Amino acid sequence: MTFVQLIDCRTSRFDEMDRLMDTWVEQTKGKRTATHAVVGKDRSDTSHFVEIVEFPSYEEAMRNSGLPETERIFQGMLALCDEMPTFTDLDVVRDEQLNPATSRQFFERAGRAGTDAVFEGFSDDYLEHDPANSGEVDLEGSRQVYAGWRQAFDLAFRVDDQIAQDDRVCTRWTLAGRHKGDFLGIPATGQDVTMSGMTWHRFRDGLICEGWWQYDRAGLMEQLGAFGE
Numbered sequence: 001m002t003f004v005q006l007i008d009c010r011t012s013r014f015d016e017m018d019r020l021m022d023t024w025v026e027q028t029k030g031k032r033t034a035t036h037a038v039v040g041k042d043r044s045d046t047s048h049f050v051e052i053v054e055f056p057s058y059e060e061a062m063r064n065s066g067l068p069e070t071e072r073i074f075q076g077m078l079a080l081c082d083e084m085p086t087f088t089d090l091d092v093v094r095d096e097q098l099n100p101a102t103s104r105q106f107f108e109r110a111g112r113a114g115t116d117a118v119f120e121g122f123s124d125d126y127l128e129h130d131p132a133n134s135g136e137v138d139l140e141g142s143r144q145v146y147a148g149w150r151q152a153f154d155l156a157f158r159v160d161d162q163i164a165q166d167d168r169v170c171t172r173w174t175l176a177g178r179h180k181g182d183f184l185g186i187p188a189t190g191q192d193v194t195m196s197g198m199t200w201h202r203f204r205d206g207l208i209c210e211g212w213w214q215y216d217r218a219g220l221m222e223q224l225g226a227f228g229e
Contacts, residue, residue: 002092003058007051009077009085014041014049017080024073031067033060047082058091099203100162103169106201106208107157111150111177115143123207130213142211153177153193160196167203172196175215179224186224193223 011017021039025032034053042048055061064070077085102121109118119139126139137145149155155177162171175195180188197215201208221227 001057002095003055003061004090004092005053005055005061006088006090007053007085008088009049009051010045010047010082011049011080012047012082013080014047017049017077020073020076020080024069027069027073028064028067031069033064058089061089097164098206099167099201100164100169100171102203102206102208103171103199103201104159104162107159107171107173110146110157111155115146118146119143121206121208123204123209126209126211128211128213132213132217152179152181152183152188154180169201169203170198171201172198183224184221184226186221186226189224191224193220195220 018039034055036054038052040050040052042050053061055064106118106121109120119142122139122142124139126142128137128142128145130137130145133141133145155175158174158176160172160174162169164170173196175193175197177193179186179191179193182188195216196219197213199214200212202210
């Protein structure tokens with residue numbers, strides 16, 4: 001179970017503490033078990049800071065605490081605090097990454113749901129970047145591109161991997177389908193095909209507002225016999 005520790009402290013020497021944290025990061029490379037750390041400053045009290053540190057489990061957190069480097073940094077931290085910091089230990093019971101879930105929903109619906117449902121999580125001013133197109137494509141253009149793929153293939157996406165950072169989500173996916181209609185001048189072959197690719201989605205206000213696509217179209221064309229023998 002994911003474990004999170006909240007460290008609540010007050011300090012008028014944050015710059016020194018920040019450098020201390022940089023030292024800990026450097027000294028614990030290859031040893032630390034923390035996977036994510038966020039430091040926030042109280043908007044109403046500039047001496048009040050909260051650090052949120054995430055670990056894969058409580059046991060991993062304890063292993064991290066046992067590192068000699070962690071103990072040395074902790075003693076240095078105490079010296080910089082205006083008062084004794086407090087620690088809150090939390091087992092994570094709900095963890096929702098909302099933007100990745102919206103991207104995943106798009107891929108899970110594609111090929112199975114109607115166009116309106118597939119593009120439900122997109123903004124009205126959505127822009128798409130795809131090397132197969134001559135330029136940017138707006139939301140209506142993206143709908144038309146999708147309709148073309150649906151006309152040419154019975155298809156479904158499998159989400160293989162996702163990462164998220166700030167307002168962006170990258171999804172690595174595999175498409176599997178059967179060629180049932182004209183595709184770039186190639187008439188239906190009935191051929192089962194697969195294609196791998198990656199898509200970056202940018203989010204604004206919880207909606208997908210921009211997308212970048214990269215995929216192995218040459219490999220797909222080869223499966224359809226476009227290049228001959």
